[in-house]
Amino acid sequence: MYIPKGVHEVCPKEVITLCNNLTIRGSGIQSVIKIADGTGPYKAIFGQNFSTDARVENVSFEKFVINQNPGGNPVVSSATTGSQYVFSLKNFSNAHFNKLTFRPTTGGNAISCNGSRSNGEYVDMTCQDVTVEHCRFYRESPKQEYVDNSAIYLNCSGVIVSNNKFYSYGDETMRARGCIETHGGKSVITGNYSEGYATGVNIASRAQGKDGINKDFVSMIPSNVTVTGNTFTKVKKGIQLWVNHPKDNIKPVAEDWDKEVEMITLENVLIGNNTISVDVSDYEKSQMNYNGISFAGDHKGNRWVRNLIINANNIIYTGSSANINVEEGVIPKNFLSSYGIGFTIGFVKKSV
Secondary structure (H helix, E strand, C coil): CECCCEEEEECCCCCECCCCCEEEECCHHHEEEEECCCCCCCCEEEECCCCCCCCEEEEEEECCEEECCCCCCCCCCECCCECCEEEEECCEEEEEEECCEEEEECCCEEEEEECEECCCCEEECCCEEEEEECCEEEECCHHHCCCCCEEEEEECEEEEEECCEEECCHHHHHCCCEEEEEECCCEEEECCEEECCCEEEEEECCCEEECCCCCCCEECCCCCEEEECCEEEEECEEEEEECCCCCCCCCCCHHHHHHCHHHCCEEEEEEECCEEEEECCCCCCCCCCCEEEEECCCCCCCCCEEEEEEECCEEEEECEECCEEHHHCECCCCCCCCEEEECCCCCCHHHC
16 A cells, blocks of 8 residues: 555544555655544554454555644544554564655554453453564654653563654653663664663563463463664663562562562563763752662562663763753762662572
């Protein structure tokens, strides 16, 4: 399917469904799909509403622009009014996104490939093989209201996210939450650049899957996640690890860790050769901990990771405002603890 040059307005009250072996291609920045003024709430432009929708395989999207038009359609996305995804895939394999421009992106995710089943109990392991390459994302929030967001959300196996660029300007840096969120593996995230998004990568754990319907649970460990060669600038929390476990709020001891290694939910993660520039300019507007690489969330127990390797990353603190100038060493007394690499909650050291 070819998208000709010009601006083509859509009003996706119903998602535009896809078929197998489909390529949608434009002529670059001159081919624009734009949300029409006054569209109102919507779930997604392309894809699927439910995991029970007919499976889609071998789909590609290349060389066009998506304008979600928050000025002409100032509707804040939400789970109840509509998530405003551009692409939402829930029963899929072999999906590829190349040289797309999201200007702007407004919803929960611009690209969502989510193989979750039974309210997150497990992942359908046949949902796999996604690439997102050479795309650009420009965040803009309708009515300047914050909603939880990641430009790219991937809960599936066999993922490559490479050479993409993410931008957030002005006060939007207070609302642009995450560039890339990957759940488990196997994932390779490399060569990406961001400016103004709070987090470059959220690496989330995933413990079990099923190879199709009515199959036994299968461990998805080791995760095998590689995050290397990226440059994330003006971040607040550069790379975060979200690790969940049934004993998350129980104080760990080494003996328990050794007895329950099968419960590890994130294993074989390499974070190396990234440049992370942490900008604290927004601190007086929104106080938080500013970290280069760290665990996320408020869990008190063992983070249940193994073979987490952090190597040769360049982490820099920058930024200034009325009472802060990091480069001059001016920090207010109420400045919260911040770390270039910080793992301050209990875990077994031999796992990292």
